[in-house]
Amino acid sequence: MGDDDVELEARLAEQDVFEPSEAFVEQANVADDAIYEEFEENWPECWQAAADLLSWDDDYDTVLDDSNPPFYEWFTGGELNASANCLDRHLDERGDEAAIEWVGEPVEEDDRTYTYAELHREVNEFAAALRDLGVGEDDVVTMYMPMIPELPIAMLACARIGAPHSVVFAGFSADALATRMNAADSEYLITCDGYYRRGDPLDHLQKANEGLAGVDHEVEATVVVDRLGPNGDGFGHDLKGTQHDYGDLVAANQGAEVDPVARDAEDMLFLMYTSGTTGQPKGVKHTTGGYLSWAAWTSQAVLDIEPDDTYFCSADIGWITGHSYIVYGPLALGTTTVMYEGTPDHPDKDRLWQIVDEYEATQLYTAPTAIRAFMKWGSEYPERHDLSSLRLLGTVGEPINPRAWKWYYKHIGNEQCPIVDTWWQTETGGMMVTTLPGVKDMKPGSAGPPLPGVDARIVDTEGEEVGAGRAGYLTVQKPWPGMLRTLYRNDERYIEEYWAEYSDTDSDDPDEWVYFPEDGAKIDDDGYITVLGRVDDVINVSGHRLGTMEIESAIVGVEGVAEAAVVGGDHEVKGEAVYAYVITEEGHAGDDDLRERIVAGVENAIGPIARPEQVIFTPELPKTRSGKIMRRLLEDIANGEELGDTSTLRNPEIVEEIRVQVQD
Numbered sequence: 017m018g019d020d021d022v023e024l025e026a027r028l029a030e031q032d033v034f035e036p037s038e039a040f041v042e043q044a045n046v047a048d049d050a051i052y053e054e055f056e057e058n059w060p061e062c063w064q065a066a067a068d069l070l071s072w073d074d075d076y077d078t079v080l081d082d083s084n085p086p087f088y089e090w091f092t093g094g095e096l097n098a099s100a101n102c103l104d105r106h107l108d109e110r111g112d113e114a115a116i117e118w119v120g121e122p123v124e125e126d127d128r129t130y131t132y133a134e135l136h137r138e139v140n141e142f143a144a145a146l147r148d149l150g151v152g153e154d155d156v157v158t159m160y161m162p163m164i165p166e167l168p169i170a171m172l173a174c175a176r177i178g179a180p181h182s183v184v185f186a187g188f189s190a191d192a193l194a195t196r197m198n199a200a201d202s203e204y205l206i207t208c209d210g211y212y213r214r215g216d217p218l219d220h221l222q223k224a225n226e227g228l229a230g231v232d233h234e235v236e237a238t239v240v241v242d243r244l245g246p247n248g249d250g251f252g253h254d255l256k257g258t259q260h261d262y263g264d265l266v267a268a269n270q271g272a273e274v275d276p277v278a279r280d281a282e283d284m285l286f287l288m289y290t291s292g293t294t295g296q297p298k299g300v301k302h303t304t305g306g307y308l309s310w311a312a313w314t315s316q317a318v319l320d321i322e323p324d325d326t327y328f329c330s331a332d333i334g335w336i337t338g339h340s341y342i343v344y345g346p347l348a349l350g351t352t353t354v355m356y357e358g359t360p361d362h363p364d365k366d367r368l369w370q371i372v373d374e375y376e377a378t379q380l381y382t383a384p385t386a387i388r389a390f391m392k393w394g395s396e397y398p399e400r401h402d403l404s405s406l407r408l409l410g411t412v413g414e415p416i417n418p419r420a421w422k423w424y425y426k427h428i429g430n431e432q433c434p435i436v437d438t439w440w441q442t443e444t445g446g447m448m449v450t451t452l453p454g455v456k457d458m459k460p461g462s463a464g465p466p467l468p469g470v471d472a473r474i475v476d477t478e479g480e481e482v483g484a485g486r487a488g489y490l491t492v493q494k495p496w497p498g499m500l501r502t503l504y505r506n507d508e509r510y511i512e513e514y515w516a517e518y519s520d521t522d523s524d525d526p527d528e529w530v531y532f533p534e535d536g537a538k539i540d541d542d543g544y545i546t547v548l549g550r551v552d553d554v555i556n557v558s559g560h561r562l563g564t565m566e567i568e569s570a571i572v573g574v575e576g577v578a579e580a581a582v583v584g585g586d587h588e589v590k591g592e593a594v595y596a597y598v599i600t601e602e603g604h605a606g607d608d609d610l611r612e613r614i615v616a617g618v619e620n621a622i623g624p625i626a627r628p629e630q631v632i633f634t635p636e637l638p639k640t641r642s643g644k645i646m647r648r649l650l651e652d653i654a655n656g657e658e659l660g661d662t663s664t665l666r667n668p669e670i671v672e673e674i675r676v677q678v679q680d
């Protein structure tokens with residue numbers, strides 16, 4: 017630690033409340049505290065403010081239809097098109113301004129700027145091509161693509177013709193792709209030949225083709241973007257059959273214009289699969305009117321985005337953060353959104369700061385796991401660059417510890433930028449709990465109060481509100497426009513997963529319905545919420561949600577494994593890491609070979625992000641007398657913590673045997 021850091025720690029360590037700077041407040045999009053009361057008194061009509069940020073082809077009749085909870089409908093009767101809202105309506109005033117600044121891996125020096133006019137043009141051309149391939153309204157189109165501009169182009173092209181997209185994170189495995197295409201009966205895939213990772217070309221089409229082999233229905237067409245050019249020749253891929261080259265399709269449709277399809281506000285804009293407690297991922301359904309207005313309103317109110325900004329979110333579009341806050345929110349507001357390909361430590365550990373400097377980014381939205389890594393690498397990396405263009409900083413994905421918060425505040429924001437710590441989920445569509453940066457003080461470690469009009473409360477197991485300081489469960493007691501509408505083709509599971517816990521599921525009174533995000537939390541006297549983490553069997557690795565069941569079933573699928581239990585253990589940078597406790601089958605040794613096959617099995621089934629940090633072989637798992645695995649105990653072992661009373665276990669002797677392996 018340098019002298020500066022020592023001084024910073026001393027000065028900032030004591031401080032637990034931070035005010036936004038006057039300079040920020042003066043220009044903030046929302047600067048009046050009265051908004052909280054106004055929205056509460058005027059709920060749900062207050063959400064017209066969000067809908068008003070969009071252009072509607074047909075006005076809506078009702079703000080909220082809550083006649084059939086929890087199947088809420090927003091802005092009913094309204095019609096709009098998401099691609100027209102993100103592109104066409106900006107053309108007159110901002111046609112020549114940058115819509116997307118794409119910063120590619122620094123291999124080819126091929127950064128690209130798309131003005132709104134250029135983006136509009138290519139989206140139209142590709143939309144025409146998709147139609148030619150047979151894509152119709154409501155056909156689900158899957159995208160399996162890394163951070164290349166053709167991904168947002170494809171998303172907007174689908175939105176233009178009313179075809180919902182389902183983006184599968186490029187780091188997911190072939191199996192994960194197949195599972196998601198099967199679950200959605202998706203007959204179209206858009207992918208690419210490969211991409212660069214730390215300077216090296218990586219074969220992606222092979223993985224896509226393996227995934228396609230696992231699809232249980234006919235695939236009408238696959239579109240392949242040529243990202244690597246001659247650098248991909250070594251992979252030897254030839255497009256065959258129903259595979260098309262993206263470049264050829266766009267060229268063949270040069271200058272084509274496709275009228276944006278007027279979609280009902282409640283029509284599906286996209287599906288996004290996310291991990292749950294069971295092995296089967298959940299297909300979260302988002303709609304055109306509610307989702308887009310939520311993404312736009314929160315981008316304006318929380319990220320303080322204005323059209324003249326150059327806004328930079330370092331997330332991947334394969335996750336919800338990228339959907340809402342790289343693509344839809346920023347483009348709906350007509351600003352410049354920066355997307356980058358690669359990793360924050362290549363070619364050097366100043367990649368993000370280099371981008372902020374070069375593009376003069378005004379906001380940076382990133383994840384605590386990244387901030388913890390930056391902190392570890394040291395402040396000399398940001399110090400190499402001029403970061404004075406930044407006006408606001410944000411974090412998302414997991415709780416941020418006060419030390420990391422303060423490092424971010426000082427070394428990236430120069431104590432001038434407010435930080436918004438935004439709690440939300442794939443299911444919520446956009447931000448729910450965070451400070452409004454021009455209005456509220458910040459408390460490091462605490463996300464802040466619920467946004468105006470959001471009725472988030474902390475309750476106990478009975479659903480009763482708990483007092484300040486006590487841990488409980490986070491709930492949302494009123495619907496909001498950006499909420500998921502259901503789990504795709506599975507209304508029952510939608511109710512079971514999110515509502516059953518605290519609702520009277522026989523009632524048609526919306527007051528009896530409470531949304532449960534499966535996070536633990538506490539609240540302080542000022543109404544600031546500190547989110548404590550998941551309370552289900554989902555772990556959060558580097559801000560990514562992984563179901564322990566999914567990982568366990570991958571491990572049990574490996575030859576030689578009899579049983580497995582997966583838990584999250586604390587990790588300095590990743591937040592949580594995967595710990596796998598494994599019982600081998602008779603005749604199989606728990607050796608390095610099996611360990612390697614287990615790691616490979618998890619990577620094949622899910623992807624490298626789910627790779628176990630440790631595989632611990634054990635003859636038994638600690639179980640209660642009723643036969644339940646004591647996960648809490650396995651977590652304590654992973655975290656090197658003192659183990660409490662184990663005498664109620666069926667097999668207490670096993671605990672010490674496992675502990676010695678992990679902790680000593």
Ligand code: 6R9
Pocket residue numbers: 290335336337411412413414415416437438439440441442443463533534535547548549550556559560561
């Ligand atoms: C946007 C996103 C959602 C889960 C969520 C919670 C955790 C997200 C957080 C946070 C504490 C924050 N989470 N933001 N925990 N503070 N600011 O991350 O969506 O991938 O669906 O994950 O992430 O546990 O339930 P998703």
